[in-house]
Amino acid sequence: MGAIVIALAPLHTVMKILAALFVGGNAIFAGIVIVGTAVADSVITRGLSSADFWEEFIPFVATYLVDFLILAGLLYQVAVAFITPSSANRSLPLRRYVTFMSAAMIIQFLLWSWFEQEEEFVIPIILGIGAISVLGMFFCIGGRDDLSIRVKRTIPTNPFRRFIAFFFYNGTLSCLLWLLILWLATMTCLFGFNVLWDNYQTGTFFHESEILNIYVGSSLYVLYAFAYALIGVWLHRTFFPKRTPKLATLFLVLLIILPFLFLMIFYFIFTQKMIAEDWVLPGMVINVGMVMANYNDDERNLHLMVHLGSALFMILVALALNFKWLKTQIIQFRPYERKPETTTPLPPPPPSTGPNNELPPVLDRG
Numbered sequence: 021m022g023a024i025v026i027a028l029a030p031l032h033t034v035m036k037i038l039a040a041l042f043v044g045g046n047a048i049f050a051g052i053v054i055v056g057t058a059v060a061d062s063v064i065t066r067g068l069s070s071a072d073f074w075e076e077f078i079p080f081v082a083t084y085l086v087d088f089l090i091l092a093g094l095l096y097q098v099a100v101a102f103i104t105p106s107s108a109n110r111s112l113p114l115r116r117y118v119t120f121m122s123a124a125m126i127i128q129f130l131l132w133s134w135f136e137q138e139e140e141f142v143i144p145i146i147l148g149i150g151a152i153s154v155l156g157m158f159f160c161i162g163g164r165d166d167l168s169i170r171v172k173r174t175i176p177t178n179p180f181r182r183f184i185a186f187f188f189y190n191g192t193l194s195c196l197l198w199l200l201i202l203w204l205a206t207m208t209c210l211f212g213f214n215v216l217w218d219n220y221q222t223g224t225f226f227h228e229s230e231i232l233n234i235y236v237g238s239s240l241y242v243l244y245a246f247a248y249a250l251i252g253v254w255l256h257r258t259f260f261p262k263r264t265p266k267l268a269t270l271f272l273v274l275l276i277i278l279p280f281l282f283l284m285i286f287y288f289i290f291t292q293k294m295i296a297e298d299w300v301l302p303g304m305v306i307n308v309g310m311v312m313a314n315y316n317d318d319e320r321n322l323h324l325m326v327h328l329g330s331a332l333f334m335i336l337v338a339l340a341l342n343f344k345w346l347k348t349q350i351i352q353f354r355p356y357e358r359k360p361e362t363t364t365p366l367p368p369p370p371p372s373t374g375p376n377n378e379l380p381p382v383l384d385r386g
Contacts, residue, residue, distance in 0.1 A: 083128065083132070086128075087125075087128075090121050090124065090125075093117065093121070094117065094118065094121055097113060097114045097117045097118075098114065100113075100114075101113075101114045106163065106164040106168070106190070107168040107170050107171070108168075108170060108171070109170070109171045109174060109189055109190055110190065111188065111189060111190045111191070111194075111195065112188050112189060115187070115188045115195075115198060116188060118152060118156075118202075119202065122148075122149050122152070122202060122206065125144070125145060125148055125149065126145055126149075126206060126209050129141045129142060129144055129145050130142065130145075130209070130213050133213075134213075134217075134221075137221060137222070137223070139217070139225050139226055142210060142213070145206065145210065146206075146210075146234070146238045149202065149203060149206045150203065150238055150241060150242060152199075152202070153199045153200070153202060153203045153242045153245070154241055154242060154245045156195065156199045157195075157196055157199055157245045157246060157249045157272075158245070158249070158269055158272060158273075159269070160192055160195035160196060160199075160249075161192055161196070161249045161252055161253050161265070161268040161269060161272065162265050162266040162267075162268055162269040163192065163265060164190070164265065165191060165192040165193070165253075165265065165345075165349065166352065167189070167190055167191065167352055167353065168190075169356055171189060171190050172354070172355060172356035173355070173356045174189075175189070175353065175354060175355045175356070176355070177355050182353070182354075182355075186353050187201065189353070191349060191353065192253065192349070193345075193346060193349035193350070194349070194353075196246060196249055196250070199242075199246075200242065200246055203239065203242045207235060207239060210234075210235070211235070213225075214226075229317040232320075232321045232324050232325075233312050233320070233324070236324045236325070236328055237308065237311075237312045237324055239328075240305070240308045240324070240327050240328060240331055241305060241308065243328075243331035243332070243335065244305040244308070244331050244334070245272075245305075246335060247331060247334035247335045247338050248272045248275045248276060248305075249268075249272055250335070250338030250339065250341075250342055251271070251272075251275060251334070251338050251341070252268040252269065252270075252271035252272040252275065253268050253342060253345065254338065254341045254342050254345075255268070255271045256268040256271060257342075257345060276305055276306065277306075279303070279304055280301070280304045280306045280307065283295070283301070283304075297310050297313065297314070298310075298314055298316070298319065300322075300323040300326050300327070302326055302327060302329075302330035303330050303334060307327070308324075308327055311323040311324060311327065312324070
């Protein structure tokens with residue numbers, strides 16, 4: 021199913037090959053490692069005969085199977101969305117499913133974390149929904165951003181329902197905002213769970229030094245992706261408006277890679293050294309991982325806040341650059357109204373003439 025999704029994705033052939041190698045290959049390798057580790061684990065082999073093992077193992081297997089089916093459903097929905105014509109409201113079923121899947125993922129792993137008293141169970145929530153948000157922003161800016169008449173006919177007339185529908189119907193801006201809200205809702209759920217954990221569990225949710233890494237560090241990837249996506253849309257609409265929208269996805273990738281690559285090359289040419297791992301490079305999302313790996317808590321937290329300010333500033337600049345486009349995206353989301361047909365009045369018939377094109381005589385009856 022993953023191969024079908026990559027084959028149907030609206031990407032250039034070269035990018036499809038890279039996605040298959042770096043994403044698909046790593047996923048297969050990670051799956052082999054996880055399964056092999058679980059099979060070779062001596063704890064499993066020693067606990068097969070104990071009742072406690074089966075009480076924990078059966079729910080784990082059931083959860084794994086349910087997650088597998090949910091993931092297969094996600095790939096199916098994505099594949100269907102890729103082959104559905106852009107004139108149809110193809111985003112509605114996909115965004116509904118992703119919202120449901122994200123809610124199920126959050127509830128599931130929070131329950132596992134609560135009853136097992138292991139805070140590490142929230143890591144799949146951060147990684148999973150974070151990946152969905154970033155990849156979703158990558159794909160959504162490469163599609164059609166205007167609404168067809170077919171879609172406009174289904175827009176609700178009720179203002180509140182129309183506001184909710186805006187985030188689930190077709191549209192580039194609506195998709196970006198929906199993914200951003202999805203991530204913010206996830207962080208809100210984790211924060212609420214953190215408060216409950218600290219009040220009712222014996223230990224702390226996470227160590228105090230890791231709080232910014234969990235909330236701010238992971239959010240930086242989504243915020244930077246949101247800013248890069250808006251800048252990519254602006255570059256495409258400003259300099260290449262007649263080219264395919266897929267060009268915006270290329271700009272997003274280049275904005276991530278090229279600034280850091282050029283800085284690294286120039287720094288090496290002039291100093292013969294590599295960039296230090298404790299550097300903070302505002303505006304470069306690749307540097308976020310380097311900052312999060314810093315063992316100095318005070319320095320790491322300061323650099324994370326610098327990146328947060330940089331990401332928010334980039335978002336404000338990108339919103340200002342795309343002001344006209346944002347206004348168009350919002351105004352166009354209204355129910356379709358058929359224009360009344362106007363018929364032009366016919367001109368009066370010409371006066372009748374005689375056989376020699378002579379006007380009839382005027383009779384004076386006075």
